[in-house]
Amino acid sequence: MPFIPHTDDDIQTMLTAVGVAAIDDLFDEIDPSLRNVSLDGIPEGASEQAITRLMHERAARDAGGLCFIGAGAYEHHVPAAVWEVATRGEFYSAYTPYQPEASQGTLQLVYEYQTMMCGLTGMDVANASLYDGASALAEAVLMAVRANRKSRSNRVLMPAGVHPFYREVAHNICANQGVVFEALEYEPASGTVDLNALERWAGEDVTALVIPQPNFFGGLEDVNTLTDWAHTNGAIAIGVINPVALALLAEPGRWGSGEGADIVVGEGQPLGAPMAGGGPYFGILCCRKKHVRQMPGRVVGRTQDIEGRDGYVLTLQPREQHIRRSKATSNICTNQGLLVTAATIHMSLLGPQGLESVAAASVANTQALVERLTAIDGVERVFDGPCFHECVLRLPAAADAVLEALAEKDIFGGLALRPFFGSLENCVLVCATETKTDADLDAYARALSDVLDARAAASVA
Amino acid sequence: MPFIPHTDDDIQTMLTAVGVAAIDDLFDEIDPSLRNVSLDGIPEGASEQAITRLMHERAARDAGGLCFIGAGAYEHHVPAAVWEVATRGEFYSAYTPYQPEASQGTLQLVYEYQTMMCGLTGMDVANASLYDGASALAEAVLMAVRANRKSRSNRVLMPAGVHPFYREVAHNICANQGVVFEALEYEPASGTVDLNALERWAGEDVTALVIPQPNFFGGLEDVNTLTDWAHTNGAIAIGVINPVALALLAEPGRWGSGEGADIVVGEGQPLGAPMAGGGPYFGILCCRKKHVRQMPGRVVGRTQDIEGRDGYVLTLQPREQHIRRSKATSNICTNQGLLVTAATIHMSLLGPQGLESVAAASVANTQALVERLTAIDGVERVFDGPCFHECVLRLPAAADAVLEALAEKDIFGGLALRPFFGSLENCVLVCATETKTDADLDAYARALSDVLDARAAASVA
Amino acid sequence: MTEKLIFEYSRPGRQARAQAPAHAPSREQAMANVPAALRRTSVLGLPEVSEMDAVRHYTRLSQLNFSIDTHFYPLGSCTMKHNPRACNTLASLPGFLNRHPLAPVSHGQGFMACLFDLQQMLTTVTGMAAVSLTPMAGAQGEFAGVAMIKAYHESRGDTERTEILVPDAAHGTNPATAVMCGCTVREIPTDSDGDVDVAALKQAVGPRTAGIMLTNPSTLGVFEQDILEIARIVHEAGGLLYYDGANLNAILGKVRPGDMGFDVIHMNLHKTFSTPHGGGGPGSGAIGVGKRLRDFMPIPVVGKDGEDDGARYRWLTEHDVPHTIGRLSAFMGNAGVLLRAYVYARLLGAEGMTRVAEFATLNSNYLMARLREHGFDVAFPERRASHEFIVTLKRQKQQLDVTATDFAKRLLDYGFHAPTIYFPLLVPECFLIEPTESESRETLDGFVAAMVAIWAEARDDAQILKNAPVSLPVRRLDEVAAAKNLDLRAQSAIAADA
């Protein structure tokens, strides 16, 4: 029996010890009407050999393709050591470190992760991770509502330049608790928050302002002005960041003229998680020390054992649902432990210089790509101003159709923006991380040129 | 610097401690004429990212293909746990267990391996492995020469049904020490040792007789008769086995009417090693206890520590070259430790029932394949008698050309035998292990039929 | 054995150079167009180590953990069973790992086929009408479930139904989730058999009842004997039933929540379908719904057009799921975890799933019987254990002044991870013990022997337990001090001005 070690002898001995005749008797407290289960349609157990072959075939169907899509998930090189070590059984098959003395490996690693995250973001405290970037934003909003005792409105200003899926998730989770999201349009020339639109909220009861950096379009927000605006207006400043970008961009702990952002969230995927079809990733959440007791999720603290040796434990558990139940800061209990393990190893391997190189190469590749693509007739940048490693381009044809034609050449040319922003017709969001070579950029440019030429020829004909 | 941790500070401190000004000064005892090295043609260091991409591209070029080649390397399913555990750093990056107290993991594992090999072969003793099956045969021959004190001839009878590459390797290694290999032809109908030819050596000084089971053609030798012949004639009986086949075939420890084979060797690859383009595999070597001090290679023994606890050590080292130097039993020092690690885990996962199922399914698949292929006009078996999981078929066309045409359809149809056996024109050695499904067998039969039809049509036209 | 912090290996300028891009512009070049005020000027606070430093450090750290792969880990309610390695290996094939979540579906048919098949298998084995795989953990599955219940009532204009009934034995996530969904919580007591107090339930239901959240078997390790009656009461009152799948391992393939009358369930795939716990996650909280809630499922969900070789998979949209509560993650939940669950489900097959419940239950009842035989008190001696059961060490505490914590810490010295302690809250000094189906009888016997030995030690010299653990990398840790003097990051490693 796969994964069940019982021999016939074992079963008999065990049944005798329990005092029943058959395993089925152990279910005799259950109403008999419930015990006739049909599992029609579930195939019989496959051998590992058969499933191995099936999965190889299916994986091969999805393999290949040169990816210029970003939009919240980024292709970065992950050093081989990351997952070779992270999937060691002692990390992979351990659980939440409820018995800290038997879980110092996981606990110390998370403590190191928290330290690195505080370093990257310039914040005081990091938790042990949340599910992903989008849900982390939702948790940050709820946290802001709890933390901002002066505000009664539960009103959160949400720029259009926050990832559309993040906005959706934040709404889907937070609206249940009466949070009201007010949209902040972007300024059409720059694609960044329209400061005039923001100014209309000055003096109102605003609970929090969300500040993306870089924003969904790859553009850079004036985070200092935004953070100061939030603090001037009694709002909590919630940064939404890309951790790789923080190698080059000012860290949220220093945004503005005061103490920086209050809460910082972001998608951890660029730190060692493969794109993997969308997950598992992990959500970053950091905050200032004064908000630590409003922070959701697990957190690890350093303490001592009875001989005075350093050791690590889960701490601040009274915030959590298994103690505080309906009064918990969140219902979240798991973190994304395995991904945090990988990220911590990943950050250790890259170090500050490595992470900076990844960021700088991504910026440079995206600039080079944009140059090559905008050299094609009819292709142009939509927004001015600097961008990080993504950029919005307008094509001289319907983006969907062009992207489909590119995909047939095994080039994933970016994300069509029309479904999310009605005004961005024919627009695509493109991204070129450090994984792209000059030859890759050339290949994209050539393919796009061919596709557009073919369309032009077809429309002439 | 990749893989070098030295900071500039470190280098300065260390040079000062040594008392030199520059690293290059440490090489000042070397003649200056030797110290101007040009490494033209060696590319500059690649990033892990670049080499990752290159290797993915190259591996993808070689991927795919339905493999019906056996001939000494066999496609078997290797459970995922095998290499996930075997490549754990503590196994992967450890060395020969010279400090046994710090190497109990490797040592105990090898002791378990030796026990399993004795179980499979029915022999008294197994060593910790040799390089591969072919070189293990060479070592067995040299061992037989040492062990057979009554024989002076250094004459070894080598059946033609021993893998041609094994025969080559044995010759290339042993001829240097004056070993003479005498060919034993196969009986044309059965493909097994021609007992009449063997009988011509009766009464002569024969040092050893090599006995393959199954033989290169997949056929089964009359191992009992051959073993008894060897012992009657004062020769050492050396079995060459496939360890998977031993799940169903009589173990060498029971061959013949006496005490069985004297030495047993074989290729360990079918026990958990991927085909991997030819290696690394490992050589099995087992023997009877009385020959243990003539055995080459490492061996692990159980002993006790000073508190009486069981522990494991390398033993019988006085046979080995680092003690005995020119009088050692062999120059071999490494074993194939990592492969033995994998094989031991592999055998533990399969267990006796699992290994038997692998063997039985392979036999059945090969039979089914042969039935399908011989149903095609002009395709026929060459030898009668039972076979294990390989079989020789004669095609109605040049084997090379047919195999090439099959390869274009991504089917590797077997090994052409003409280069090794001049008389086996148009013959291929085919193999279908447990990895093949009925659909695979059908695909081969269909493709072969198509290829032969196309050739027939072409030759008519 | 302890291990330094990674930061203590750090030296300025040291790096694992091969891991970074070979060619990158300088920080100044890359930031040339960026206003100075937006640029970073401080160090990053990451360690500077070689690849070997990192590999050695994290390998050593890993060895400080207990885990399934090294120890029996009978943590009640957590289903710490064997994680077949094939699940990891196969989910890690390059074709799956390198796929961007927004890549065209034409280039994701293999991945989507796996998810679709998993949806189908989970639908069948739970007896529900449909499954959405997107929730990223049990608690998010719970959220999705209660949010759907709320949306359902709202869609019918039944806006007063905002009260969620929760048994007092429930996991803390249940009331926490109800509150996250903007509901209020009403606790239902447990009767002396460990079942929901049906009389109290009858009192509690009414026009404000949105639904009830039930774990069945409950956290007390027993199957609700009155489950059909409970379903009837709640449904008749206009409420819906939510099944907390934390304990699904107990009944997998044997009894189905859909047949019991549940309208929505979540499954902890990291428990029942053996995806790894990973030191705390990722989990995976797929949800199943009955017909009433089908149109409310969270997206993305995989749909299929055509059959067999002509099958083509696509993402279902708001069009297909008109009342969807929407997206709960940026992309497709914990997709890689779902691939692992898929492989596991296929390896089990239908008969294997049923065996899960059978042998998890056999192991649990056997372990309970053996411990009782040696004089340990169990919480519900008259009941069958489900896949887990409760030992109460109240008597040991009274007689010998040793606590459940003391027993737990001493078990670590015996090479066993401790069971869940002090949960459920209703039972004093309790051990919630879940052996799972993948442990052998010898291992269970070894655990019994350790428990017996520890009790004997307690009689002999309670200090032995109080001093435990003595064989681990650290002795007992001061958790109170940790909460009081918060030390949540290594100060020395914090970014200073560059």
Add this chain to the structure above:
Amino acid sequence: MTEKLIFEYSRPGRQARAQAPAHAPSREQAMANVPAALRRTSVLGLPEVSEMDAVRHYTRLSQLNFSIDTHFYPLGSCTMKHNPRACNTLASLPGFLNRHPLAPVSHGQGFMACLFDLQQMLTTVTGMAAVSLTPMAGAQGEFAGVAMIKAYHESRGDTERTEILVPDAAHGTNPATAVMCGCTVREIPTDSDGDVDVAALKQAVGPRTAGIMLTNPSTLGVFEQDILEIARIVHEAGGLLYYDGANLNAILGKVRPGDMGFDVIHMNLHKTFSTPHGGGGPGSGAIGVGKRLRDFMPIPVVGKDGEDDGARYRWLTEHDVPHTIGRLSAFMGNAGVLLRAYVYARLLGAEGMTRVAEFATLNSNYLMARLREHGFDVAFPERRASHEFIVTLKRQKQQLDVTATDFAKRLLDYGFHAPTIYFPLLVPECFLIEPTESESRETLDGFVAAMVAIWAEARDDAQILKNAPVSLPVRRLDEVAAAKNLDLRAQSAIAADA
């Protein structure tokens, strides 16, 4: 911590069922055509365990090992440096792992391109004319080398040349190899500087000289100062020079054996090119040859026709290598190891190779200097250390009655693997210490501190060393008893009649 034997977990009928084929005929069906006398009738002697049993057991066993990934491992002559994980990951891609060695070359161009490129890089960095990758370990590389030398003389009718000169400091494999090739061995003494005694060498060469086998730097940790003179003497006498590459790490990219005058070399790719040692193997003993021996190389060797996109790789045959000593392995040597070496070589590049020698030498000289500073005696204090050096504990033995073994065992307690002890044989109570380039200064300082502390312990109470190790899974093991009472397999597990 110790761990039972796998056989002690075995129970009749237990198995890891998913790992076996789903459908297999019975033993009787499969053997229906096979005569009864050829069938197996006894049990197989393999353990019967679950997947979890096996994973848990071997995971626990692994934790009993010291290894590079967990410990400093300064084993002289073994080059225990960091094994970059990319080498393993990339050599394990399915396209490489699943390739049959006899698959058509049309379906192996990716694999063969890697081998060809590796041949080229090794040729350049050693200064030889060509490389064959096929030998499966250093000793097989040695065999190939001496066999080529012998074949070379024979091809010229120079059949009296069967004597191989070997310095007395050489690895034991050198004389053992010469004998395996049917040669006789003549030892050459070492002079007081650790170099080959040139006067003695002059005496020894003659018309019977087939060649000399040299390790340079030698096993004494010093570079032969007279290497050009030695080459001249041997060549003029009609012999060839064999370079034992065990210590190639010391000079990689810095000095080339080809430039020194060697005619043939072997490389230990598992040392210098960092493929894993794997607990004892696989090694890889690629050989390089000068022009005279090019036609004698063992096959298979990869050849290339065309360039760039038009390049096509093929196996060279006896036609290309007319005097080949032939095949030494069934297929392509330790092919997967070669892929690992290829990845490592590419990651290093030319400048990285040179750094290997430089920093291995720097670490060695630094460690030697630091130990001398603390009063330890080194074997050749007036010489530069190469990548390794020798400490002799003769004085400690005389004064304190502690041996090199005692020091070595106590080092284990300090968390360091011991250096090579009692080799080379010429130096009493010796430690041959090779730190490698991948260790940091702090690690070397830690080792020095441990050595100093142990010496202090020895002065204080020698019994502390005699009792060592005390912190490992077992205490000191009785190796004499092991050799005397041979116990080479677990008796209980041996096959009995079925």
